[in-house]
Amino acid sequence: MQIKLDTPLDMHLHLRDEDMLKTVAPLSAKSFSGALIMPNLVPPVTTKEALLSYKDRIIDAIGDNEFTPYMTLFFKNNYSYEFLEDIKDDIIGIKLYPAGITTNSDGGVDNFDIETLRSTLEAMSRLDIPLCIHGESDGFVMDREKEFVPIYEELASSFPNLKIIMEHITTKDSVEALERHSNLYATITIHHLLITLDDVAGGMLNPHLFCKPIAKRYEDREALQRVALEANPKVMFGSDSAPHPQHAKESSHCSAGVFTSPIALQLLTQLFIDNNSSIENLQKFISSNAKDIYNISPKSKVITLEKKPFIVPNSYDNVIPMYASQTIDYSIIGIK
């Protein structure tokens, strides 16, 4: 049986820059129609000039592939209405990082006082620019997302017309918050749909499955699977695919990030089929929900998959993917 996925979108993607950009951009661009590009470069993307220049480098890197990079700015609480109005058409959203919470987030927000954030968030709300948030506190690693939920909820209540995307949610608590507020949405990664902390640290420690937020408990994974598999209109796929060179992962100081871009569609297909969901629901999770949430119309691209063993490469240049050297059940057999 052939499975056709129309216009797949990855609504949370790290393409990095320079050599790494050249390695990973073509892999996403091959099987996705478009992706929301994260702005946590060094330095972060905070100006129109940096944004357009980064977009040019991405377009350069994707080669002949048909692919739309949906650009984002790195949130700063001093962005003015005028600045945002001017840049609005070049971005799909603005990404907020708590300071220091993940890779290249040092310039992020260190004070979630609503009044401090109000003028920028009100401007975004009026201009209909979605706010994407990495929602973690600086608490105990297993509690960070749960502890951030009250901030999500306060923001959602204080700015009812602002679309807030809870990025890469990993917990039951986030799923429940999502369902309580009409203006909260979420991305979910393929790895958080598949693994728990047991896969990271329950047997041998696996640095290639170490990411932020860290994978959680079985009941958390179950809550994520439920909203993904039922294609809840408030959730969409975002891989958070985050490449690091092998030496930065298999190290005494291992960086956070799982690299999944080249296998995400195959794994999602397997997940939806094995759990008796439908290709229709997968289509919503991988594309239509995102189109509705972000109000975008990417160019059509049809990916054909089939149940056929695919041996995941041991590496893509110097980046080790999730499930390296393992065999997964589905293969991409056509891209049109």
Add this chain to the structure above:
Amino acid sequence: MQIKLDTPLDMHLHLRDEDMLKTVAPLSAKSFSGALIMPNLVPPVTTKEALLSYKDRIIDAIGDNEFTPYMTLFFKNNYSYEFLEDIKDDIIGIKLYPAGITTNSDGGVDNFDIETLRSTLEAMSRLDIPLCIHGESDGFVMDREKEFVPIYEELASSFPNLKIIMEHITTKDSVEALERHSNLYATITIHHLLITLDDVAGGMLNPHLFCKPIAKRYEDREALQRVALEANPKVMFGSDSAPHPQHAKESSHCSAGVFTSPIALQLLTQLFIDNNSSIENLQKFISSNAKDIYNISPKSKVITLEKKPFIVPNSYDNVIPMYASQTIDYSIIGIK
């Protein structure tokens, strides 16, 4: 101020075999009077011949140091009374591993039905041979020790004259169980007194702090610190120092184990002093409690420490210690 520790004992130590034994045995033998040696070699130590031969290799490896290796057998539920009576004087205890729960534990126990274990445990009880247990279920990594507590308690109640040592406890739950049963005792490692899961996976992932049981929450560490710092007579120091070569730690499949032998006394001294406990309590935790629990009389050795910065070596041969290259506050300045 000089701190003198009399006859320090490490009641849970992995010395491995062959080259690794030659690397690590002298390091323990230098600053400890003796140690309880774990039997999880490949194959595990299950016969008198293997035990005595391993003891000889250890004595060979420690060189000129004055050091007593207290040997243990790997628990099998078919050990007869006669076998145990014959080997009794050569061992200090028998170590029980649930099958597959940690490094080289495949031949361990896969059924904790009391009747299956009864004849061997009754023989041990009559012969006054302590039972040392790695107490973890095969459940979710953060729950494994908590889930094993009912088994500890059932064993303690079923064999009231059997001394049961809860090895390397990491949770508040174990501390509470320890306090409920007169025949439960415990070892505590220096790393579980110092770190939480945040140190392993809260920032960069640190494979050199990855061990089994995995480090837990702040409230767990607090419970461990409480019974250690008050020198509760039922707890004693056991480093669980578990060396692996660097390539097995900084790897896509990282082995479990933290290597602390050469810095354990320095870190314990710092911990007890910084937390306003006393050298008297440290003396109990590091020596007298173990002598009472195991009824042993190791030869005296006095280690003198001082508040003087010590830069932890980057490696000992190919083994990376905890806190490699970092500076700790106390140094060993004399061994007599």
